Amino acid sequence: MKRRNFIKKAALSSLTSLIGAEIVFGNLIPEGYAPLFLQDPDPFQLFNKDTRMTVLNNKPWNIEAKAHLLDEKVTSNQFMFIRNNGIIPKAIDLDNWKITFKGESVQQEKSYSLAQLKEKFTHHTYQLTLECGGNGRSEFDPPAMGNQWTVGAVSCASWTGVRLRDVLEDVGIKSNAVYIGYHAADTHLSGDPEKAPISRGVPMDKATMDETLLAFKMNGKDIPLAHGYPLRLVAGGWPASASGKWINGISVRNKVHDGNKMTGTAYRVPCDPVEPGAKVKEEDMCIIESMPVKSLITFPRTGAVLNKKKTLEIRGHAWAGELEVANMEYSIDFGATWNSCSLEKPVNRLAWQHFSAKVTLPKKGYYEIWARATDTQGKSQPMILPGWNPKGYLNNACHRIAVKVV
Amino acid sequence: MDRNEEFRKSVTIIYKGFIVFFAFFGIVLCLLIYIALDHTFSAFKQEDDTPYADVMDIDEDRIENGIHVRTGLVEAEGLMEVVHNCTNCHSALLVTQNRMDKERWAATIDWMQETQNLWDLGKNEEIIINYLVTNYPVPKKGRRQNLENLEWYELEE
Incomplete structure (x- = not known):
């Protein structure tokens, strides 16, 4: 009886933490009744997401996939993670939407309407891997504050747009240009119109790559609202926060962009490795650029039980930030021995690569299948957590699934 | 004969007295053994299954x-x-x-x-x-935790 009450109270308190406010008379909610704020808005319906996705936060919205939901070669919207820093813009006026190029290092300020962008510049389509810098944060010890992403804050959709480089050339850039920073239409959680929820960017080298797009299509259709409709930056292989959504401005800077979440400790890791739990001064934190090598087993779903059968097909994806994955292996004995997977080339640079293997499990019992990718510079995924950092970024420890033979 | 009769009566009274005494002693002994085994007499109480019992706690x-x-x-x-x-x-x-x-x-x-x-x-x-x-210490996750919350399912061909 006490246990039942306790469970009810505990469930109530987790609801309370979800909405960030006390539910007055919460103790009177009938069992099995979902409070209105949970019924409406239904994020799965609202964003057309599969209901097996995990909602980590609802203000701002942060939703992640699970490994087995990412089995598709090209990620569709229903399985694409959402990482928002502010409130999604409402009432987007397509006809009057424009993007303005400004900053210390433009020859002159210049704006383009969506129609002008689409008409004036050549369209390009690339499949690009976008992974949240904090993907895997939940594993760090001591714990890092923030959304507790597990493995599902990664996607690889097909993006269509114009090259940022082509537009920058048309605008005219001074030789002292160092960095670009984006500006967007989302609004700050506090409601303060002067505050940008996030305004990050990339150095000129990354900004002017072939694959860095101002995109207006995802998987051949208009970009879904939660993913940046009508226009977003896509800078594959870097923390996805560099790929700003709802873009209406680009600043070309003569220094490292200093917008919100570029400075302090956001999207930064210690320049030199530190012991777990260390306090790191802001000036000793360096901006994350390329994401590290990583992979996911997307089939089978963890927890598979094989009945009188000892072979198993596994498959998944591997990616390596700016680099390519050179080698893919799996282990069934906790890393004691490794076997090769067959690995496909990426469809284009910065797209994830698909791997598969036929695994033989020698006898009855519990197994973990571990997956390990190695990039073209010989760096592999660690089997334990990589270097601890205060904000819990860049966890690329090898993915593991549990399998039993009975 | 009268004396014999009287003697027999006395023996019967003493005999009955002994029976009563031992019966009483036996009952007391059983009771003592029971108390030793179940001092709260829980076997005679109904299980209290109302969810509101906590509110009634006298000692908070x-x-x-x-x-x-x-x-x-x-x-x-x-x-x-x-x-x-x-x-x-x-x-x-x-x-x-x-x-x-x-x-x-x-x-x-x-x-x-x-x-x-x-x-x-x-x-x-x-x-x-x-x-x-x-x-309520901060949990130690270490460098890698066990795979937890597994939902086992039979994998079809």
Whole structure:
């Protein structure tokens, strides 16, 4: 009886933490009744997401996939993670939407309407891997504050747009240009119109790559609202926060962009490795650029039980930030021995690569299948957590699934 | 004959007396054995299954199985300081679902004092913080945890 009450109270308190406010008379909610704020808005319906996705936060919205939901070669919207820093813009006026190029290092300020962008510049389509810098944060010890992403804050959709480089050339850039920073239409959680929820960017080298797009299509259709409709930056292989959504401005800077979440400790890791739990001064934190090598087993779903059968097909994806994955292996004995997977080339640079293997499990019992990718510079995924950092970024420890033979 | 009759009667009375005595003694003995085995006479009570039993608790600081029943807090040194200072305004669940070290608990107490009308805890502050970090330590995840919350399913061909 006490246990039942306790469970009810505990469930109530987790609801309370979800909405960030006390539910007055919460103790009177009938069992099995979902409070209105949970019924409406239904994020799965609202964003057309599969209901097996995990909602980590609802203000701002942060939703992640699970490994087995990412089995598709090209990620569709229903399985694409959402990482928002502010409130999604409402009432987007397509006809009057424009993007303005400004900053210390433009020859002159210049704006383009969506129609002008689409008409004036050549369209390009690339499949690009976008992974949240904090993907895997939940594993760090001591714990890092923030959304507790597990493995599902990664996607690889097909993006269509114009090259940022082509537009920058048309605008005219001074030789002292160092960095670009984006500006967007989302609004700050506090409601303060002067505050940008996030305004990050990339150095000129990354900004002017072939694959860095101002995109207006995802998987051949208009970009879904939660993913940046009508226009977003896509800078594959870097923390996805560099790929700003709802873009209406680009600043070309003569220094490292200093917008919100570029400075302090956001999207930064210690320049030199530190012991777990260390306090790191802001000036000793360096901006994350390329994401590290990583992979996911997307089939089978963890927890598979094989009945009188000892072979198993596994498959998944591997990616390596700016680099390519050179080698893919799996282990069934906790890393004691490794076997090769067959690995496909990426469809284009910065797209994830698909791997598969036929695994033989020698006898009855519990197994973990571990997956390990190695990039073209010989760096592999660690089997334990990589270097601890205060904000819990860049966890690329090898993915593991549990399998039993009975 | 009369004497014989009288003697026989006396023997019968004594005999009956003995039976009554031993019967009584036997009953008392059984009772004593039962009390020794079930001193609360629980076998004669109905199981109390109402969910509201807690409200009826006369002793609101009752401890059961090492848990302070009213708040759910672990019984340990500093328990009552926590109960009296930390469960007046908010539920103890707010305390127990958080895991912090000494420094962060102290900062949280400062914040409650600055913004939430928490009083000066005096020498109890150290007792409370020690209780919290001892009984609700930050979980050690180590460098890699076991795979948990597995939902086993049969994999079809």
